[in-house]
Amino acid sequence: MSDEENAAARAGKYNPGLMQQERRTVSLSISNEGQNVTLEERLRNAGLRPTRQRIALADLLFASGDRHVSAEALHEEAQHAGFSVSLATVYNTLHQFTEAGMLRIVQVEGARTYFDTNVSDHHHFFFEEDETVFDIPSRGVEVRNLPEPPEGMEIANVDIVVRLRRKRH
Numbered sequence: 001m002s003d004e005e006n007a008a009a010r011a012g013k014y015n016p017g018l019m020q021q022e023r024r025t026v027s028l029s030i031s032n033e034g035q036n037v038t039l040e041e042r043l044r045n046a047g048l049r050p051t052r053q054r055i056a057l058a059d060l061l062f063a064s065g066d067r068h069v070s071a072e073a074l075h076e077e078a079q080h081a082g083f084s085v086s087l088a089t090v091y092n093t094l095h096q097f098t099e100a101g102m103l104r105i106v107q108v109e110g111a112r113t114y115f116d117t118n119v120s121d122h123h124h125f126f127f128e129e130d131e132t133v134f135d136i137p138s139r140g141v142e143v144r145n146l147p148e149p150p151e152g153m154e155i156a157n158v159d160i161v162v163r164l165r166r167k168r169h
């Protein structure tokens with residue numbers, strides 16, 4: 001949301017989605033005040049202004065442990081939660097969270113991007129049948145004989161995606 005939209009929202013002049021957003025924010029702060037404060041602080045600590053949209057999306061992302069979610073899936077969750085937000089905004093917010101170090105991207109195929117709430121170094125299984133990504137338990141992979149990086153460069157990290165399918169009998 002732009003600053004102008006935010007100002008309009010505060011002044012009560014925002015779009016028809018406003019009432020839904022207000023309700024959700026209010027219920028969040030009543031039912032789960034402690035967590036809401038934590039999310040706000042977390043956003044501030046990451047250098048992001050804790051707007052209503054960012055807080056609501058962060059709540060969906062971080063409320064239930066480590067997960068791997070696509071922008072489309074999070075957009076659907078937001079709609080089911082009665083939170084009116086466009087897919088483009090979800091996508092932008094996920095990238096802002098990633099740039100701020102709150103998420104990491106797991107790229108499975110060219111067009112398929114998952115956002116991982118676990119930002120530590122780890123590897124992934126990809127189950128092709130239902131397109132889910134999940135963590136390989138730590139120490140489940142040992143990478144050896146990595147190539148020497150070219151002059152003046154260093155290896156930033158190594159992402160391994162192990163693709164799974166059902167056994168064929």
Ligand SMILES: [Zn+2]
Nearest residue numbers: 116118134135
């Ligand atoms: Zn992961």
